[in-house]
Amino acid sequence: MTTNIIAIADVIHQRRTIHNFKADPKPPAAEIIRAIDLAVCAPNHHGTEPWRFYLIGEASKEKICLLNAELHGAARGDKSVQAKLDRWREIPGWLLLTCAKSANDIRASEDYAACCCAAQNLMLYLWSVGIGMKWTTGAVTREAKFYDILGIDPNAETVVGLFWYGYPAEVPPGNRKPAGDKIVQLS
Numbered sequence: 001m002t003t004n005i006i007a008i009a010d011v012i013h014q015r016r017t018i019h020n021f022k023a024d025p026k027p028p029a030a031e032i033i034r035a036i037d038l039a040v041c042a043p044n045h046h047g048t049e050p051w052r053f054y055l056i057g058e059a060s061k062e063k064i065c066l067l068n069a070e071l072h073g074a075a076r077g078d079k080s081v082q083a084k085l086d087r088w089r090e091i092p093g094w095l096l097l098t099c100a101k102s103a104n105d106i107r108a109s110e111d112y113a114a115c116c117c118a119a120q121n122l123m124l125y126l127w128s129v130g131i132g133m134k135w136t137t138g139a140v141t142r143e144a145k146f147y148d149i150l151g152i153d154p155n156a157e158t159v160v161g162l163f164w165y166g167y168p169a170e171v172p173p174g175n176r177k178p179a180g181d182k183i184v185q186l187s
C-alpha cells in the first residue's frame with residue numbers, strides 16, 4: 001500500500017506539460033484507450049458522465065491545423081503561418097475532451113469540474129507510462145468551424161481541452177511554489 005501511495009505521489013509531482021514531442025514512435029492506441037477508461041473513473045456528481053472523448057485522426061488533424069493557420073495568419077500576418085502549420089503537423093497525438101452542456105448552472109459547473117478531474121486522470125495515467133500531454137484551450141478550440149470539423153454540436157457540448165500527446169522530446173522543469181502560503185488553518 002505504501003509503495004503505491006509513493007508511486008502516485010511521484011507521478012503527480014513529476015508530471016509536466018509537454019511542449020515538444022518525439023516524432024516517433026507514436027504512443028500505442030491501446031494506452032490512450034486505457035487512459036480514457038481511467039479518466040472516466042473521475043468523481044462525478046449525479047453520475048451525469050458529461051465527458052466525450054474524440055480521437056482525432058489524420059484527416060481531422062489536418063483540417064484543424066489548416067484552420068489554426070488561417071486564424072494565426074489573420075491575427076499575426078502571413079510571415080509565421082507556415083512555421084505554425086509545420087509545428088502543429090508535427091504533433092503526434094490529438095485528443096479532444098468535451099463536456100455535455102447543461103441548462104442548469106450548478107450542474108454545468110459540476111460537470112465541467114468532473115471533466116477536469118477526468119483530464120487529470122488521463123494525463124497522470126499517460127505520464128505513468130511515459131507519455132506526455134499538453135492540455136490546450138487555444139483560440140481555435142472556440143471556433144464554430146472547429147466544432148464543424150469534428151462534427152460536434154456546439155449547443156450540446158463545450159470543449160474542455162484539446163490534448164496533444166506523445167513521447168516527450170524534453171521535460172520542462174516544474175514551476176510550483178510550495179503550497180504553504182495557500183493553506184489556511186482554521187480553529
Ligand SMILES: Cc1cc2nc3c(=O)[nH]c(=O)nc-3n(C[C@H](O)[C@H](O)[C@H](O)COP(=O)(O)O)c2cc1C
Pocket residue numbers: 015016017018134135136137138161174175
Ligand atoms: C484549462 C487549461 C488550459 C490550458 N491551456 C493551455 C494552452 O492553451 N496553452 C499552453 O501552452 N498550455 C495550456 N495549459 C497548460 C498550462 O499552461 C500548464 O499546466 C502550466 O504551464 C503548468 O505547467 P505543468 O502542467 O507542467 O505543471 C492549460 C492548462 C489547463 C489546466
